[in-house]
Amino acid sequence: MPELPEVETVRRGLEQTAVGRRIERVEVGRERTVRRTSAQALIDGLTGTRITAVTRRGKSLVCPLDSGDALMIHLRMSGRVLVANRGSHRPPHTHVVMTMGTEELRFVDPRTFGEMVVFDPDRASVELPELGRLGVDPVADPFDAAVLRAALAGTRRGIKAVLLDQHRVAGLGNIYTDEVLHRAGVRFDRPADQLRPVEIRRLAGAVTEVLAEAIELGGSTLDDTQYVDILGNTGSYQEHHLVYGREGEVCLTCGKAPIRRASVGGRSTFFCARCQR
Numbered sequence: 717m718p719e720l721p722e723v724e725t726v727r728r729g730l731e732q733t734a735v736g737r738r739i740e741r742v743e744v745g746r747e748r749t750v751r752r753t754s755a756q757a758l759i760d761g762l763t764g765t766r767i768t769a770v771t772r773r774g775k776s777l778v779c780p781l782d783s784g785d786a787l788m789i790h791l792r793m794s795g796r797v798l799v800a801n802r803g804s805h806r807p808p809h810t811h812v813v814m815t816m817g818t819e820e821l822r823f824v825d826p827r828t829f830g831e832m833v834v835f836d837p838d839r840a841s842v843e844l845p846e847l848g849r850l851g852v853d854p855v856a857d858p859f860d861a862a863v864l865r866a867a868l869a870g871t872r873r874g875i876k877a878v879l880l881d882q883h884r885v886a887g888l889g890n891i892y893t894d895e896v897l898h899r900a901g902v903r904f905d906r907p908a909d910q911l912r913p914v915e916i917r918r919l920a921g922a923v924t925e926v927l928a929e930a931i932e933l934g935g936s937t938l939d940d941t942q943y944v945d946i947l948g949n950t951g952s953y954q955e956h957h958l959v960y961g962r963e964g965e966v967c968l969t970c971g972k973a974p975i976r977r978a979s980v981g982g983r984s985t986f987f988c989a990r991c992q993r
């Protein structure tokens with residue numbers, strides 16, 4: 717599933733290619749992508765408008781339109797946003813096409829969990845309530861140890877589960893929580909409210925560093941996901957993962973212990989028991 721660095725890479729691509737261009741025509745081929753409203757609502761809401769900016773909250777893209785409405789795009793498991801020349805071959809599972817001049821913006825989503833919706837920002841709390849419930853975004857918002865401490869307050873759950881909770885910290889998923897916890901030297905199952913101040917400082921620093929490095933490298937593209945940027949390029953941060961997907965390999969940090977795998981909420985968790993306490 718695309719996480720903050722992948723969605724941020726898409727955001728930057730859209731900012732460069734889509735902002736200011738008039739959306740001349742909108743096609744919707746799969747109603748499930750627009751399930752929150754309808755195909756006609758998306759077509760009516762976008763046709764003739766221009767995207768004025770591309771913002772991101774956690775894993776959600778929000779594009780204000782010159783009509784006063786905004787377009788929300790969520791990639792979920794397998795969604796991709798691609799910009800390609802009009803008339804070029806459309807990949808399978810292209811569910812929405814927005815024509816802008818000589819190019820098309822395509823929403824491609826094999827597993828169809830992704831979503832597009834035009835909403836009224838003044839009514840966001842009603843039309844898209846989950847946006848308002850998102851926690852701090854470590855890239856879009858000011859973020860340091862004090863902010864992280866506040867986000868973790870009042871829960872005894874394991875730190876990985878808490879970091880995955882989008883209501884507390886928005887944008888981290890399974891890959892980046894594992895990489896962040898490894899860099900900070902903290903085990904995934906430590907109760908969040910029992911981390912020492914020095915550990916919270918290390919964790920906040922690791923969040924900032926790992927996300928910045930991953931964004932710089934265009935995110936992570938794994939064998940089992942289909943994440944690519946808007947031009948169809950894969951990311952390369954997967955080559956820098958220290959623990960994620962490395963079960964049984966010798967830890968690259970300590971060079972001594974094997975990377976182990978555990979399960980948190982049914983999801984694989986990779987860690988080094990020697991480096992992470």
Ligand SMILES: [Zn+2]
Nearest residue numbers: 967970988991
């Ligand atoms: Zn290690």
